[in-house]
Amino acid sequence: MDIGSRTELLRSVGLFRGLEREDLAAVAEAAREQPFSRDETLFSQGDDATHGFVVGWGRIRLDKVTPEGQNVVLRHMGPGDMIGIVAVLRRIPFPATPVALEDGLALSWSAGRFAELMNRFPPIALNAIDVVGGRVEELQRRLQEVATQRVEQRIAATLLRLANQSGRKVEDGIEIPFALSRQDLAEMTATTLHTVSRTLSAWDSEGIVESRRSSHLVIRRPHRLAEIAEHA
Amino acid sequence: MDIGSRTELLRSVGLFRGLEREDLAAVAEAAREQPFSRDETLFSQGDDATHGFVVGWGRIRLDKVTPEGQNVVLRHMGPGDMIGIVAVLRRIPFPATPVALEDGLALSWSAGRFAELMNRFPPIALNAIDVVGGRVEELQRRLQEVATQRVEQRIAATLLRLANQSGRKVEDGIEIPFALSRQDLAEMTATTLHTVSRTLSAWDSEGIVESRRSSHLVIRRPHRLAEIAEHA
Protein backbone atom coordinates (compact mmCIF):
# COMPACT_ATOMS: atom_id res chain seq x y z
CA MET A 1 0.00 0.00 0.00
CA ASP A 2 1.61 3.24 -1.08
CA ILE A 3 1.58 6.54 0.76
CA GLY A 4 -1.03 7.93 -1.60
CA SER A 5 -3.53 5.23 -0.74
CA ARG A 6 -2.79 5.52 2.92
CA THR A 7 -3.33 9.25 2.76
CA GLU A 8 -6.60 8.69 1.00
CA LEU A 9 -7.62 6.32 3.75
CA LEU A 10 -6.76 8.79 6.47
CA ARG A 11 -8.83 11.50 4.84
CA SER A 12 -11.98 9.96 6.23
CA VAL A 13 -10.60 9.25 9.69
CA GLY A 14 -12.20 11.48 12.33
CA LEU A 15 -8.99 11.63 14.33
CA PHE A 16 -7.22 13.45 11.52
CA ARG A 17 -10.01 15.74 10.44
CA GLY A 18 -8.88 19.23 9.54
CA LEU A 19 -5.38 18.22 8.49
CA GLU A 20 -4.06 19.41 5.15
CA ARG A 21 -3.35 16.83 2.51
CA GLU A 22 0.39 17.19 2.98
CA ASP A 23 0.02 16.81 6.73
CA LEU A 24 -2.02 13.68 6.18
CA ALA A 25 0.74 12.39 3.95
CA ALA A 26 3.23 12.94 6.74
CA VAL A 27 0.98 11.05 9.14
CA ALA A 28 0.52 8.29 6.60
CA GLU A 29 4.23 8.00 6.06
CA ALA A 30 4.86 7.58 9.77
CA ALA A 31 2.47 4.65 9.93
CA ARG A 32 3.25 0.98 9.89
CA GLU A 33 0.87 -1.41 8.16
CA GLN A 34 -0.48 -4.28 10.18
CA PRO A 35 -2.59 -6.83 8.36
CA PHE A 36 -4.78 -9.07 10.46
CA SER A 37 -6.89 -12.12 9.78
CA ARG A 38 -10.15 -13.37 11.20
CA ASP A 39 -10.11 -14.23 14.90
CA GLU A 40 -6.72 -12.64 15.36
CA THR A 41 -6.22 -10.03 18.09
CA LEU A 42 -4.36 -6.78 17.48
CA PHE A 43 -3.23 -6.89 21.09
CA SER A 44 -4.48 -8.22 24.40
CA GLN A 45 -6.10 -6.57 27.36
CA GLY A 46 -3.37 -5.84 29.87
CA ASP A 47 -0.58 -5.48 27.31
CA ASP A 48 1.66 -2.45 27.38
CA ALA A 49 0.25 0.22 25.08
CA THR A 50 3.24 0.58 22.78
CA HIS A 51 1.23 1.30 19.62
CA GLY A 52 -1.99 3.01 18.62
CA PHE A 53 -4.06 1.82 15.66
CA VAL A 54 -6.53 3.00 13.06
CA VAL A 55 -8.60 0.46 11.17
CA GLY A 56 -8.08 0.57 7.42
CA TRP A 57 -10.55 -2.11 6.50
CA GLY A 58 -12.15 -5.08 8.19
CA ARG A 59 -14.44 -5.27 11.21
CA ILE A 60 -13.24 -5.65 14.76
CA ARG A 61 -14.99 -6.50 18.02
CA LEU A 62 -13.68 -4.95 21.23
CA ASP A 63 -13.85 -7.35 24.18
CA LYS A 64 -13.32 -6.81 27.87
CA VAL A 65 -13.02 -9.76 30.24
CA THR A 66 -13.75 -9.67 33.95
CA PRO A 67 -11.30 -11.11 36.47
CA GLU A 68 -13.74 -14.05 36.68
CA GLY A 69 -13.46 -14.67 32.97
CA GLN A 70 -16.81 -13.34 31.84
CA ASN A 71 -16.67 -11.35 28.65
CA VAL A 72 -18.42 -8.12 27.69
CA VAL A 73 -18.45 -6.71 24.17
CA LEU A 74 -17.67 -3.02 24.44
CA ARG A 75 -18.19 -2.05 20.81
CA HIS A 76 -17.66 -2.93 17.18
CA MET A 77 -15.20 -1.02 15.08
CA GLY A 78 -14.72 -0.58 11.40
CA PRO A 79 -12.72 1.45 8.86
CA GLY A 80 -11.61 4.79 10.24
CA ASP A 81 -12.04 3.89 13.91
CA MET A 82 -9.13 4.40 16.25
CA ILE A 83 -8.07 1.62 18.59
CA GLY A 84 -5.90 1.83 21.65
CA ILE A 85 -4.82 5.40 21.08
CA VAL A 86 -6.26 6.65 24.36
CA ALA A 87 -4.35 3.98 26.24
CA VAL A 88 -1.18 5.10 24.47
CA LEU A 89 -1.73 8.71 25.44
CA ARG A 90 -2.64 7.86 29.03
CA ARG A 91 0.32 5.51 29.33
CA ILE A 92 -1.83 2.76 30.73
CA PRO A 93 -2.05 -0.88 29.64
CA PHE A 94 -4.67 -1.64 27.00
CA PRO A 95 -7.96 -2.05 28.85
CA ALA A 96 -9.58 -4.34 26.27
CA THR A 97 -8.85 -6.77 23.45
CA PRO A 98 -9.71 -6.09 19.78
CA VAL A 99 -10.66 -9.27 17.91
CA ALA A 100 -10.87 -9.31 14.12
CA LEU A 101 -14.21 -10.49 12.74
CA GLU A 102 -12.78 -10.72 9.25
CA ASP A 103 -9.49 -10.21 7.47
CA GLY A 104 -8.36 -6.61 7.36
CA LEU A 105 -5.63 -4.07 7.74
CA ALA A 106 -4.74 -1.55 10.40
CA LEU A 107 -2.28 1.31 10.44
CA SER A 108 -0.24 1.74 13.59
CA TRP A 109 2.04 4.29 15.17
CA SER A 110 4.39 3.82 18.06
CA ALA A 111 3.70 5.79 21.22
CA GLY A 112 6.63 8.10 20.58
CA ARG A 113 5.75 8.62 16.94
CA PHE A 114 2.22 9.42 17.87
CA ALA A 115 3.24 11.96 20.47
CA GLU A 116 5.38 13.70 17.84
CA LEU A 117 2.48 13.83 15.44
CA MET A 118 0.15 15.28 18.03
CA ASN A 119 2.70 17.89 18.84
CA ARG A 120 3.18 18.81 15.22
CA PHE A 121 -0.53 18.82 14.35
CA PRO A 122 -2.61 20.31 17.15
CA PRO A 123 -5.99 19.45 15.58
CA ILE A 124 -5.32 15.79 16.34
CA ALA A 125 -5.68 16.34 20.08
CA LEU A 126 -8.97 18.16 19.65
CA ASN A 127 -10.27 15.47 17.34
CA ALA A 128 -9.26 12.85 19.86
CA ILE A 129 -11.34 14.58 22.51
CA ASP A 130 -14.25 14.57 20.11
CA VAL A 131 -13.90 10.88 19.37
CA VAL A 132 -13.48 9.87 23.00
CA GLY A 133 -16.38 12.12 23.94
CA GLY A 134 -18.48 10.19 21.47
CA ARG A 135 -17.51 6.95 23.15
CA VAL A 136 -18.49 8.33 26.52
CA GLU A 137 -21.87 9.20 25.11
CA GLU A 138 -22.30 5.75 23.64
CA LEU A 139 -21.35 4.06 26.89
CA GLN A 140 -23.72 6.27 28.83
CA ARG A 141 -26.53 5.31 26.50
CA ARG A 142 -25.75 1.64 26.89
CA LEU A 143 -25.57 1.93 30.65
CA GLN A 144 -28.94 3.62 30.60
CA GLU A 145 -30.31 0.86 28.40
CA VAL A 146 -29.11 -1.91 30.64
CA ALA A 147 -30.39 -0.07 33.67
CA THR A 148 -33.88 0.71 32.42
CA GLN A 149 -34.88 -1.63 29.63
CA ARG A 150 -35.80 -5.26 29.38
CA VAL A 151 -33.79 -7.81 27.47
CA GLU A 152 -36.03 -7.86 24.43
CA GLN A 153 -35.75 -4.10 24.04
CA ARG A 154 -32.01 -4.17 24.44
CA ILE A 155 -31.54 -6.85 21.80
CA ALA A 156 -33.75 -4.90 19.41
CA ALA A 157 -31.85 -1.66 20.08
CA THR A 158 -28.53 -3.42 19.62
CA LEU A 159 -29.52 -4.93 16.29
CA LEU A 160 -30.71 -1.54 15.08
CA ARG A 161 -27.47 0.07 16.19
CA LEU A 162 -25.43 -2.54 14.35
CA ALA A 163 -27.61 -2.02 11.30
CA ASN A 164 -26.98 1.72 11.45
CA GLN A 165 -23.25 1.35 11.90
CA SER A 166 -22.58 -1.35 9.39
CA GLY A 167 -25.85 -2.58 7.88
CA ARG A 168 -26.12 -3.29 4.17
CA LYS A 169 -29.37 -3.00 2.29
CA VAL A 170 -30.29 -6.29 0.68
CA GLU A 171 -33.32 -7.48 -1.21
CA ASP A 172 -35.47 -8.31 1.76
CA GLY A 173 -34.16 -6.05 4.49
CA ILE A 174 -30.96 -4.93 6.15
CA GLU A 175 -28.10 -7.33 6.54
CA ILE A 176 -25.55 -7.32 9.35
CA PRO A 177 -22.54 -8.11 7.20
CA PHE A 178 -20.42 -10.08 9.61
CA ALA A 179 -20.56 -13.14 11.80
CA LEU A 180 -22.64 -12.51 14.88
CA SER A 181 -23.18 -15.41 17.24
CA ARG A 182 -25.86 -15.65 19.94
CA GLN A 183 -23.05 -15.47 22.43
CA ASP A 184 -21.79 -12.22 20.89
CA LEU A 185 -25.23 -10.68 21.04
CA ALA A 186 -25.61 -11.85 24.63
CA GLU A 187 -22.34 -10.18 25.58
CA MET A 188 -23.49 -7.01 23.88
CA THR A 189 -26.83 -6.86 25.63
CA ALA A 190 -25.99 -8.12 29.09
CA THR A 191 -27.93 -11.36 28.90
CA THR A 192 -27.33 -15.04 28.13
CA LEU A 193 -27.05 -16.78 24.80
CA HIS A 194 -30.13 -18.82 25.72
CA THR A 195 -32.31 -15.77 26.04
CA VAL A 196 -30.91 -14.34 22.82
CA SER A 197 -31.64 -17.60 21.05
CA ARG A 198 -35.22 -17.73 22.29
CA THR A 199 -35.81 -14.11 21.34
CA LEU A 200 -34.39 -14.45 17.84
CA SER A 201 -36.30 -17.68 17.30
CA ALA A 202 -39.52 -15.89 18.15
CA TRP A 203 -38.68 -12.95 15.91
CA ASP A 204 -37.72 -15.28 13.11
CA SER A 205 -41.08 -17.02 13.15
CA GLU A 206 -42.81 -13.64 13.25
CA GLY A 207 -40.84 -12.61 10.19
CA ILE A 208 -39.11 -9.73 11.94
CA VAL A 209 -35.63 -11.05 11.36
CA GLU A 210 -34.09 -13.86 9.40
CA SER A 211 -31.45 -15.59 11.40
CA ARG A 212 -30.33 -18.91 10.07
CA ARG A 213 -27.21 -20.39 11.44
CA SER A 214 -25.28 -20.32 8.22
CA SER A 215 -25.79 -16.85 6.85
CA HIS A 216 -25.61 -13.34 8.22
CA LEU A 217 -28.54 -11.95 10.15
CA VAL A 218 -31.08 -9.97 8.15
CA ILE A 219 -33.53 -7.50 9.65
CA ARG A 220 -36.70 -7.85 7.63
CA ARG A 221 -38.94 -5.45 9.46
CA PRO A 222 -36.77 -2.70 10.99
CA HIS A 223 -39.82 -0.64 11.86
CA ARG A 224 -41.25 -3.42 13.97
CA LEU A 225 -37.90 -3.82 15.68
CA ALA A 226 -37.83 -0.11 16.47
CA GLU A 227 -41.27 -0.47 18.03
CA ILE A 228 -40.04 -3.26 20.25
CA ALA A 229 -36.99 -1.24 21.24
CA GLU A 230 -39.05 1.78 22.23
CA HIS A 231 -42.13 0.18 23.66
CA ALA A 232 -41.48 0.50 27.40
CA MET B 1 -12.37 34.89 45.87
CA ASP B 2 -9.16 36.47 44.59
CA ILE B 3 -7.05 35.30 41.71
CA GLY B 4 -4.47 33.85 44.06
CA SER B 5 -6.98 31.53 45.70
CA ARG B 6 -8.42 30.54 42.36
CA THR B 7 -4.97 29.74 41.08
CA GLU B 8 -4.32 27.65 44.16
CA LEU B 9 -7.54 25.78 43.48
CA LEU B 10 -6.63 25.10 39.86
CA ARG B 11 -3.26 23.68 40.86
CA SER B 12 -4.90 20.42 41.85
CA VAL B 13 -7.21 20.21 38.84
CA GLY B 14 -6.22 17.41 36.48
CA LEU B 15 -7.32 19.36 33.44
CA PHE B 16 -4.66 21.98 34.06
CA ARG B 17 -1.83 19.73 35.11
CA GLY B 18 1.55 20.75 33.80
CA LEU B 19 0.72 24.45 33.52
CA GLU B 20 3.13 26.96 35.04
CA ARG B 21 1.92 29.02 37.96
CA GLU B 22 1.60 32.12 35.76
CA ASP B 23 -0.36 30.20 33.17
CA LEU B 24 -2.68 28.95 35.87
CA ALA B 25 -3.15 32.51 36.98
CA ALA B 26 -4.18 33.46 33.46
CA VAL B 27 -6.65 30.60 33.39
CA ALA B 28 -7.95 31.61 36.82
CA GLU B 29 -8.38 35.16 35.72
CA ALA B 30 -10.46 34.15 32.74
CA ALA B 31 -12.88 32.25 34.95
CA ARG B 32 -16.21 33.34 36.25
CA GLU B 33 -17.32 32.24 39.71
CA GLN B 34 -20.60 30.47 40.00
CA PRO B 35 -21.84 29.65 43.48
CA PHE B 36 -24.52 27.01 43.80
CA SER B 37 -26.72 25.75 46.58
CA ARG B 38 -28.10 22.35 47.47
CA ASP B 39 -30.50 20.86 44.93
CA GLU B 40 -29.65 23.50 42.36
CA THR B 41 -28.58 22.45 38.85
CA LEU B 42 -25.62 24.05 37.08
CA PHE B 43 -27.44 23.48 33.80
CA SER B 44 -29.94 21.04 32.34
CA GLN B 45 -29.59 18.11 30.00
CA GLY B 46 -30.36 19.37 26.52
CA ASP B 47 -29.19 22.95 27.15
CA ASP B 48 -26.78 24.58 24.76
CA ALA B 49 -23.24 24.07 26.00
CA THR B 50 -22.23 27.71 26.34
CA HIS B 51 -19.98 27.22 29.38
CA GLY B 52 -17.66 24.62 30.82
CA PHE B 53 -17.19 24.21 34.57
CA VAL B 54 -14.73 23.03 37.16
CA VAL B 55 -15.92 22.28 40.69
CA GLY B 56 -14.23 24.39 43.36
CA TRP B 57 -15.94 22.88 46.34
CA GLY B 58 -19.16 21.02 47.03
CA ARG B 59 -20.42 17.67 45.76
CA ILE B 60 -22.44 17.22 42.61
CA ARG B 61 -24.42 14.31 41.21
CA LEU B 62 -24.61 13.90 37.43
CA ASP B 63 -28.02 12.71 36.25
CA LYS B 64 -29.22 11.49 32.88
CA VAL B 65 -32.93 11.02 32.18
CA THR B 66 -34.39 8.74 29.56
CA PRO B 67 -37.05 9.95 27.14
CA GLU B 68 -39.50 8.02 29.35
CA GLY B 69 -38.44 9.96 32.41
CA GLN B 70 -36.39 7.33 34.17
CA ASN B 71 -33.24 8.64 35.76
CA VAL B 72 -29.75 7.16 35.85
CA VAL B 73 -26.94 8.53 37.99
CA LEU B 74 -23.86 8.73 35.81
CA ARG B 75 -21.34 9.74 38.46
CA HIS B 76 -20.59 11.90 41.45
CA MET B 77 -18.24 14.82 41.17
CA GLY B 78 -16.28 16.87 43.66
CA PRO B 79 -13.58 19.52 43.86
CA GLY B 80 -11.33 19.54 40.81
CA ASP B 81 -13.70 17.65 38.54
CA MET B 82 -14.58 19.16 35.20
CA ILE B 83 -18.21 19.37 34.13
CA GLY B 84 -19.61 19.95 30.69
CA ILE B 85 -16.30 20.76 29.09
CA VAL B 86 -16.46 17.91 26.60
CA ALA B 87 -19.90 19.07 25.46
CA VAL B 88 -18.48 22.55 24.97
CA LEU B 89 -15.61 21.25 22.86
CA ARG B 90 -17.83 18.95 20.83
CA ARG B 91 -20.41 21.68 20.30
CA ILE B 92 -23.24 19.45 21.39
CA PRO B 93 -25.97 20.11 23.94
CA PHE B 94 -25.19 19.03 27.49
CA PRO B 95 -26.01 15.32 27.66
CA ALA B 96 -26.75 15.27 31.42
CA THR B 97 -27.75 17.42 34.38
CA PRO B 98 -25.43 18.18 37.32
CA VAL B 99 -27.35 18.50 40.61
CA ALA B 100 -25.69 20.00 43.69
CA LEU B 101 -25.76 17.74 46.75
CA GLU B 102 -24.60 20.59 48.97
CA ASP B 103 -23.71 24.24 48.68
CA GLY B 104 -20.58 24.92 46.70
CA LEU B 105 -18.77 26.91 44.08
CA ALA B 106 -17.81 26.28 40.49
CA LEU B 107 -15.55 28.15 38.11
CA SER B 108 -16.77 28.53 34.56
CA TRP B 109 -15.44 29.58 31.20
CA SER B 110 -17.41 30.46 28.10
CA ALA B 111 -16.96 28.25 25.05
CA GLY B 112 -14.95 30.90 23.24
CA ARG B 113 -12.78 31.67 26.22
CA PHE B 114 -12.10 28.03 26.72
CA ALA B 115 -11.10 27.51 23.12
CA GLU B 116 -8.62 30.38 23.47
CA LEU B 117 -7.12 28.85 26.58
CA MET B 118 -6.71 25.47 24.93
CA ASN B 119 -5.03 27.11 22.03
CA ARG B 120 -2.68 29.04 24.23
CA PHE B 121 -1.88 26.13 26.55
CA PRO B 122 -1.53 22.88 24.61
CA PRO B 123 -1.24 20.65 27.71
CA ILE B 124 -4.90 21.30 28.42
CA ALA B 125 -6.01 19.26 25.42
CA LEU B 126 -3.82 16.34 26.40
CA ASN B 127 -5.07 16.49 29.97
CA ALA B 128 -8.63 16.55 28.70
CA ILE B 129 -8.02 13.34 26.78
CA ASP B 130 -6.64 11.81 29.94
CA VAL B 131 -9.65 12.85 32.00
CA VAL B 132 -12.19 11.73 29.43
CA GLY B 133 -10.29 8.50 28.96
CA GLY B 134 -10.69 7.91 32.66
CA ARG B 135 -14.43 8.38 32.36
CA VAL B 136 -14.56 5.88 29.53
CA GLU B 137 -12.78 3.41 31.73
CA GLU B 138 -15.17 4.04 34.60
CA LEU B 139 -18.21 3.64 32.38
CA GLN B 140 -16.82 0.42 30.94
CA ARG B 141 -16.35 -0.94 34.41
CA ARG B 142 -19.88 -0.03 35.40
CA LEU B 143 -21.29 -1.56 32.25
CA GLN B 144 -19.39 -4.71 33.01
CA GLU B 145 -20.73 -4.70 36.54
CA VAL B 146 -24.32 -4.31 35.51
CA ALA B 147 -23.87 -6.97 32.86
CA THR B 148 -22.23 -9.62 35.00
CA GLN B 149 -22.96 -9.04 38.67
CA ARG B 150 -26.00 -9.37 40.88
CA VAL B 151 -27.67 -6.50 42.61
CA GLU B 152 -26.10 -7.13 46.01
CA GLN B 153 -22.62 -7.10 44.51
CA ARG B 154 -23.30 -3.93 42.59
CA ILE B 155 -24.56 -2.07 45.64
CA ALA B 156 -21.53 -3.19 47.62
CA ALA B 157 -19.16 -2.14 44.83
CA THR B 158 -20.90 1.23 44.51
CA LEU B 159 -20.67 1.97 48.22
CA LEU B 160 -16.99 1.09 48.19
CA ARG B 161 -16.40 3.32 45.19
CA LEU B 162 -18.16 6.21 46.89
CA ALA B 163 -16.12 5.56 50.01
CA ASN B 164 -12.92 5.66 47.98
CA GLN B 165 -13.85 8.83 46.14
CA SER B 166 -15.26 10.82 49.01
CA GLY B 167 -15.31 8.69 52.16
CA ARG B 168 -14.27 10.16 55.51
CA LYS B 169 -12.81 8.06 58.27
CA VAL B 170 -14.92 8.29 61.38
CA GLU B 171 -14.79 6.54 64.72
CA ASP B 172 -16.64 3.39 63.72
CA GLY B 173 -15.96 3.13 60.00
CA ILE B 174 -16.04 5.15 56.79
CA GLU B 175 -18.70 7.77 56.30
CA ILE B 176 -20.21 8.82 52.97
CA PRO B 177 -20.31 12.53 53.69
CA PHE B 178 -23.37 13.57 51.75
CA ALA B 179 -27.06 12.79 51.46
CA LEU B 180 -27.61 9.49 49.68
CA SER B 181 -31.16 8.27 49.34
CA ARG B 182 -32.23 4.73 48.51
CA GLN B 183 -33.51 6.11 45.24
CA ASP B 184 -30.08 7.58 44.47
CA LEU B 185 -28.37 4.29 45.16
CA ALA B 186 -30.95 2.50 43.05
CA GLU B 187 -30.24 4.82 40.13
CA MET B 188 -26.54 4.21 40.56
CA THR B 189 -26.80 0.43 40.60
CA ALA B 190 -29.54 -0.21 38.07
CA THR B 191 -32.12 -1.52 40.51
CA THR B 192 -35.14 -0.26 42.48
CA LEU B 193 -35.28 1.64 45.74
CA HIS B 194 -37.11 -1.32 47.27
CA THR B 195 -34.29 -3.70 46.62
CA VAL B 196 -31.74 -1.19 47.90
CA SER B 197 -33.79 -0.72 51.04
CA ARG B 198 -34.05 -4.44 51.66
CA THR B 199 -30.34 -4.93 51.09
CA LEU B 200 -29.26 -2.09 53.36
CA SER B 201 -31.68 -3.22 56.06
CA ALA B 202 -30.10 -6.63 56.00
CA TRP B 203 -26.58 -5.21 56.07
CA ASP B 204 -27.53 -2.88 58.88
CA SER B 205 -28.73 -5.71 61.08
CA GLU B 206 -25.57 -7.64 60.26
CA GLY B 207 -23.53 -4.65 61.36
CA ILE B 208 -21.92 -4.17 57.95
CA VAL B 209 -23.25 -0.66 57.48
CA GLU B 210 -25.08 1.85 59.59
CA SER B 211 -27.80 3.49 57.64
CA ARG B 212 -30.30 5.41 59.69
CA ARG B 213 -32.65 7.69 57.94
CA SER B 214 -31.37 10.86 59.50
CA SER B 215 -27.61 10.67 59.24
CA HIS B 216 -25.08 9.85 56.56
CA LEU B 217 -24.35 6.27 55.71
CA VAL B 218 -21.40 4.69 57.52
CA ILE B 219 -19.58 1.58 56.33
CA ARG B 220 -18.66 -0.32 59.46
CA ARG B 221 -17.06 -3.38 57.92
CA PRO B 222 -15.52 -2.40 54.57
CA HIS B 223 -13.73 -5.70 54.31
CA ARG B 224 -16.98 -7.64 54.51
CA LEU B 225 -18.46 -5.36 51.88
CA ALA B 226 -15.51 -6.04 49.60
CA GLU B 227 -16.11 -9.75 50.05
CA ILE B 228 -19.71 -9.35 49.00
CA ALA B 229 -18.69 -7.28 46.00
CA GLU B 230 -16.21 -9.87 44.79
CA HIS B 231 -17.88 -13.09 45.72
CA ALA B 232 -19.30 -14.20 42.38
Next chain:
DNA sequence: AATCCCATTTGCGGGAGCGCAAATAAAGCT
Protein backbone atom coordinates in the same frame (compact mmCIF):
# COMPACT_ATOMS: atom_id res chain seq x y z
C1' DA C 1 -48.03 19.96 69.66
C1' DA C 2 -50.48 18.58 65.86
C1' DT C 3 -50.33 17.84 61.14
C1' DC C 4 -48.49 17.06 56.70
C1' DC C 5 -45.15 15.29 53.71
C1' DC C 6 -41.94 12.27 52.13
C1' DA C 7 -38.41 8.65 52.61
C1' DT C 8 -38.14 4.21 54.03
C1' DT C 9 -39.55 -0.40 55.32
C1' DT C 10 -41.67 -4.64 54.65
C1' DG C 11 -45.01 -8.23 53.05
C1' DC C 12 -46.60 -10.62 49.26
C1' DG C 13 -47.15 -12.38 44.73
C1' DG C 14 -45.67 -12.74 40.16
C1' DG C 15 -42.77 -12.72 36.16
C1' DA C 16 -38.64 -12.11 33.51
C1' DG C 17 -34.91 -14.27 32.53
C1' DC C 18 -31.23 -17.47 34.19
C1' DG C 19 -29.06 -22.02 34.42
C1' DC C 20 -28.94 -26.88 33.65
C1' DA C 21 -29.37 -30.31 30.46
C1' DA C 22 -30.37 -32.75 26.45
C1' DA C 23 -31.49 -32.71 21.55
C1' DT C 24 -30.45 -31.02 17.07
C1' DA C 25 -28.01 -29.21 13.39
C1' DA C 26 -24.10 -27.01 11.04
C1' DA C 27 -19.53 -26.54 10.03
C1' DG C 28 -14.86 -28.08 10.02
C1' DC C 29 -11.46 -31.80 9.72
C1' DT C 30 -9.07 -35.91 7.99
Next chain:
DNA sequence: AGCTTTATTTGCGCTCCCGCAAATGGGATT
Protein backbone atom coordinates in the same frame (compact mmCIF):
# COMPACT_ATOMS: atom_id res chain seq x y z
C1' DA D 1 -17.96 -39.36 3.21
C1' DG D 2 -17.64 -40.06 8.02
C1' DC D 3 -16.38 -38.13 12.22
C1' DT D 4 -15.61 -34.55 15.51
C1' DT D 5 -16.38 -30.23 17.21
C1' DT D 6 -19.04 -26.32 18.00
C1' DA D 7 -23.29 -23.35 17.71
C1' DT D 8 -28.05 -23.29 18.42
C1' DT D 9 -32.55 -24.63 20.01
C1' DT D 10 -35.74 -25.77 23.38
C1' DG D 11 -37.84 -27.68 27.71
C1' DC D 12 -38.18 -27.12 32.54
C1' DG D 13 -37.70 -25.48 37.07
C1' DC D 14 -36.21 -22.04 39.89
C1' DT D 15 -34.33 -17.73 41.67
C1' DC D 16 -33.69 -13.23 41.88
C1' DC D 17 -35.70 -9.20 41.77
C1' DC D 18 -39.39 -6.28 40.51
C1' DG D 19 -43.84 -3.99 41.40
C1' DC D 20 -47.83 -3.08 44.07
C1' DA D 21 -49.53 -1.75 48.31
C1' DA D 22 -49.77 -0.58 52.89
C1' DA D 23 -47.52 0.52 57.15
C1' DT D 24 -44.07 3.07 59.63
C1' DG D 25 -41.49 6.80 61.15
C1' DG D 26 -38.76 11.25 60.75
C1' DG D 27 -38.45 15.83 59.61
C1' DA D 28 -40.46 19.96 58.40
C1' DT D 29 -44.16 23.34 58.70
C1' DT D 30 -47.79 25.76 60.94
